[in-house]
Amino acid sequence: NAGVTQTPKFQVLKTGQSMTLQCAQDMNHEYMSWYRQDPGMGLRLIHYSVGAGITDQGEVPNGYNVSRSTTEDFPLRLLSAAPSQTSVYFCASSYTNPNNEQFFGPGTRLTVL
Amino acid sequence: GEDVEQSLFLSVREGDSSVINCTYTDSSSTYLYWYKQEPGAGLQLLTYIFSNMDMKQDQRLTVLLNKKDKHLSLRIADTQTGDSTIYFCAETHGSSNTGKLIFGQGTTLQVKP
Numbered sequence: 001n002a003g004v005t006q007t008p009k010f011q012v013l014k015t016g017q018s019m020t021l022q023c024a025q026d027m028n029h030e031y032m033s034w035y036r037q038d039p040g041m042g043l044r045l046i047h048y049s050v051g052a053g054i055t056d057q058g059e060v061p062n063g064y065n066v067s068r069s070t071t072e073d074f075p076l077r078l079l080s081a082a083p084s085q086t087s088v089y090f091c092a093s094s095y096t097n098p099n100n101e102q103f104f105g106p107g108t109r110l111t112v113l
Numbered sequence: 114g115e116d117v118e119q120s121l122f123l124s125v126r127e128g129d130s131s132v133i134n135c136t137y138t139d140s141s142s143t144y145l146y147w148y149k150q151e152p153g154a155g156l157q158l159l160t161y162i163f164s165n166m167d168m169k170q171d172q173r174l175t176v177l178l179n180k181k182d183k184h185l186s187l188r189i190a191d192t193q194t195g196d197s198t199i200y201f202c203a204e205t206h207g208s209s210n211t212g213k214l215i216f217g218q219g220t221t222l223q224v225k226p
Contacts, residue, residue: 004155033213042117042201042216043156058213090155102214104155 001026006091006105013081013112021076021108023091029103031096032074033058034066036087037107043090049074050096081112119202119217126225131192133220135185135202142204145178146214147187150199159187159200189222197224 007022025032030051035043035058045058049068063085065077074093078085088109094102116138125131137145143164148156162169162176162185169176175188185202199221203214 042218045213048213101158106155
């Protein structure tokens with residue numbers, strides 16, 4: 001199993017550009033989520049999904065869209081990038097049983113100029 | 114809203130015990146977790162505790178939970194230089210698991226030889 005994979009690893013955007021961060025998992029996990037990590041802060045939840053076709057907002061959803069058309073993939077879209085979205089983005093997945101471990105991807109480091 | 118607080122830095126000598134502390138506000142949290150993050154990598158689950166437990170031991174790791182004070186701690190026995198990294202506590206959001214985790218800011222553990 002590859003686990004949770006994220007692409008790209010690094011990305012630089014100009015303000016106003018759009019892009020999609022990719023996340024895929026091959027563990028047949030129902031639950032997937034996106035977090036952002038900023039210096040001196042923990043991870044903050046952006047959006048999450050408890051299964052294909054179901055998504056919901058986390059703590060900091062503004063400026064981001066998600067969709068979950070398959071169990072495996074959970075892309076995160078930035079429609080019009082802003083410097084405040086400069087961050088490291090982590091995707092995670094797990095089964096939805098309460099004590100199940102969330103598996104994290106390696107992260108995407110995004111810089112918006 | 115929910116909040117999780119950690120001290121930002123802890124320094125210990127190799128061979129000593131390390132105790133990393135965390136406080137949280139959501140009294141309905143079901144599970145509380147400790148993750149670690151190596152430089153440039155995603156988070157990795159170390160251990161977790163169910164909210165009706167007081168203590169959980171897993172090899173060198175001991176988790177203590179004081180539910181009355183909403184205080185969680187992670188004790189690492191015989192700390193080694195390889196334990197130097199960032200540790201995050203996290204709680205589930207509310208009483209049901211949708212995979213939503215609220216993270217603390219992370220504690221950087223420095224282990225001096």
